[in-house]
Amino acid sequence: MRRRWGRGRSRRERLAAVLVLGGLAGFVLLVYVAVVLGGGVLIGHTSSPHVGLSVLATAVVALGFEPVQSWLEDVVSQLVRAGRLSPYDVLSRFSAALTSTYANEELPVRMAKVLADGTGAAGAQVWLVVDDRLTLAASWPPGAGSAVGAPGAGSVPGRRELPVRQAGDLLGVLAIQERDDVPLSPVEERLFAGLADQAGLVLRGARLRAELGRRFQELSTRAEELRISRQRLVDAQDAERRRLERDIHDGAQQHLVALAVNLRLAHTLAGRSPERADRLIAAQGPAATATIDTLISLSRGIYPSLLVDEGLVAALRTAISTSPVPVELHEVGTGRYSAEIEAAAYFCVLEALQNAAKHSSARSIRVELRGDPDRLTAIVGDDGSGIDPRTTASGAGLANMRDRVEAVGGTLTIETAPGRGTIVEARLPCLHIPDRQKG
Numbered sequence: 001m002r003r004r005w006g007r008g009r010s011r012r013e014r015l016a017a018v019l020v021l022g023g024l025a026g027f028v029l030l031v032y033v034a035v036v037l038g039g040g041v042l043i044g045h046t047s048s049p050h051v052g053l054s055v056l057a058t059a060v061v062a063l064g065f066e067p068v069q070s071w072l073e074d075v076v077s078q079l080v081r082a083g084r085l086s087p088y089d090v091l092s093r094f095s096a097a098l099t100s101t102y103a104n105e106e107l108p109v110r111m112a113k114v115l116a117d118g119t120g121a122a123g124a125q126v127w128l129v130v131d132d133r134l135t136l137a138a139s140w141p142p143g144a145g146s147a148v149g150a151p152g153a154g155s156v157p158g159r160r161e162l163p164v165r166q167a168g169d170l171l172g173v174l175a176i177q178e179r180d181d182v183p184l185s186p187v188e189e190r191l192f193a194g195l196a197d198q199a200g201l202v203l204r205g206a207r208l209r210a211e212l213g214r215r216f217q218e219l220s221t222r223a224e225e226l227r228i229s230r231q232r233l234v235d236a237q238d239a240e241r242r243r244l245e246r247d248i249h250d251g252a253q254q255h256l257v258a259l260a261v262n263l264r265l266a267h268t269l270a271g272r273s274p275e276r277a278d279r280l281i282a283a284q285g286p287a288a289t290a291t292i293d294t295l296i297s298l299s300r301g302i303y304p305s306l307l308v309d310e311g312l313v314a315a316l317r318t319a320i321s322t323s324p325v326p327v328e329l330h331e332v333g334t335g336r337y338s339a340e341i342e343a344a345a346y347f348c349v350l351e352a353l354q355n356a357a358k359h360s361s362a363r364s365i366r367v368e369l370r371g372d373p374d375r376l377t378a379i380v381g382d383d384g385s386g387i388d389p390r391t392t393a394s395g396a397g398l399a400n401m402r403d404r405v406e407a408v409g410g411t412l413t414i415e416t417a418p419g420r421g422t423i424v425e426a427r428l429p430c431l432h433i434p435d436r437q438k439g
Contacts, residue, residue, distance in 0.1 A: 019072075027065075031064070035056055036053045039056070108126045108128070109138040111126050111174075112125060112126045112139055115140070115176060118195070119176055119191060121160075121176035121177055121178055121184075122176075122177045122179045123176065123177045124140050124174070124175070125173075125175040126172065126203070128172045128203055129203075130207055130210045135210070137203075137210075156177075158177055159176070159177055161174070161175045164200055166203075166204055171199075171204055174192070174195065174199060229406055232400075233404075259288060262283070262284055266281045266284075307343070308339070311336050311337075311342065312342045313329075313331050315346055316329060316349060316367065320353065320367065326363075326365070327367060328367065330368045331369040332368075332371065333370060334369050334371035335371060340408050341376060344407070344408050345378045348401045348404055348412070349378050349426075351400060352380035352424040353380060354397070355397050355398075356382040356384055360382050360384025360385055360386065360421070360422060361385050362421070364383055365380065366381050367379070375428065375430065376428045377427050378428070379424070379425045379426075382422055385419060386418050387418065398414070401426070408429075410426055410429060412424070412426050413427075
């Protein structure tokens with residue numbers, strides 16, 4: 001008997017084996033009766049079996065045993081399959097599904113279902129290679145993922161896997177889990193291999209969809225981060241505008257109002273009491289100076305005129321001259337850039353200098369500016385105490401620097417460690433403008 005009907009089968013398989021054995025026994029008995037007994041009657045030899053007829057019956061049985069056994073096994077196999085599609089029908093329907101109206105995202109599920117139904121497996125999976133990693137694309141029946149397991153998970157009894165390749169490129173893996181004590185027949189094994197041969201086009205399309213979906217998610221996340229960054233800038237600008245309005249109202253405006261009132265009073269006193277008018281006018285000099293100082297204080301940090309007139313290097317040299325920590329400024333290949341780029345670099349460097357002076361206990365700070373044809377790089381490094389980025393939350397200063405740099409399409413990196421200082425590096429994409437006019 002063939003291995004298909006051997007020991008270790010299910011009850012239904014054992015019943016099928018009995019049916020095949022019974023059919024073979026009936027075939028042998030029918031040949032013996034027809035040849036030996038029937039032939040003996042024809043030749044008038046019925047008292048005992050004729051030796052020649054017995055040899056003839058044995059030869060007929062020997063010649064017909066294999067074809068009859070194959071026929072019986074095919075018939076019983078159809079009964080055992082209990083209505084399942086033939087391997088030819090399975091492959092035909094799967095080929096038709098590739099060109100049918102099924103949605104592309106449904107094809108891996110369809111493939112898993114055809115694979116499970118066609119082989120009679122307990123479960124089937126379609127695995128997809130995305131970013132050099134195997135990802136489960138579909139399973140049948142639903143929830144069969146845990147039953148079948150991941151490819152290469154170890155030696156699992158009854159588990160079968162076949163790689164799916166196209167032009168030498170590994171696209172995925174088809175996996176099935178055989179039913180207990182019911183391994184695949186040779187026909188089902190060929191069906192499994194045929195499905196793997198035809199699956200390349202489906203898995204390539206599924207991989208492209210998965211990669212596009214991942215890219216779309218990344219772009220969506222990036223767009224949301226940019227939206228939040230822009231919103232932070234708008235909120236910061238609104239808050240700064242309100243602060244300036246408040247400071248002007250409470251500071252400079254009060255000085256100007258008092259100056260105007262005193263000048264009108266001096267004008268009134270000029271005719272009646274010239275001496276009092278002279279003293280009042282003389283007192284307005286310090287008042288005017290105080291008003292100017294207040295306005296200068298308010299204008300600091302908004303947008304220095306020196307940055308507009310003479311550029312980034314000149315503005316930074318003036319700004320660092322008042323730093324409480326010694327600062328060295330080095331520049332290579334820099335020139336004039338767009339107003340947005342110069343402002344981003346200027347305020348980013350000032351924020352880094354302020355953070356180093358306030359929080360790092362640094363003894364010295366180095367500022368480096370490097371100009372390339374398509375990039376301006378600003379680096380601020382200190383020898384302070386540094387921070388632990390895993391335990392220190394980013395404050396408003398770091399967020400402001402990152403927002404300014406990213407708003408013009410640049411990138412900001414911060415290297416720091418406790419006791420090793422901090423290095424802030426802003427890389428700004430730009431076009432060098434060497435001949436930009438002042439003003």
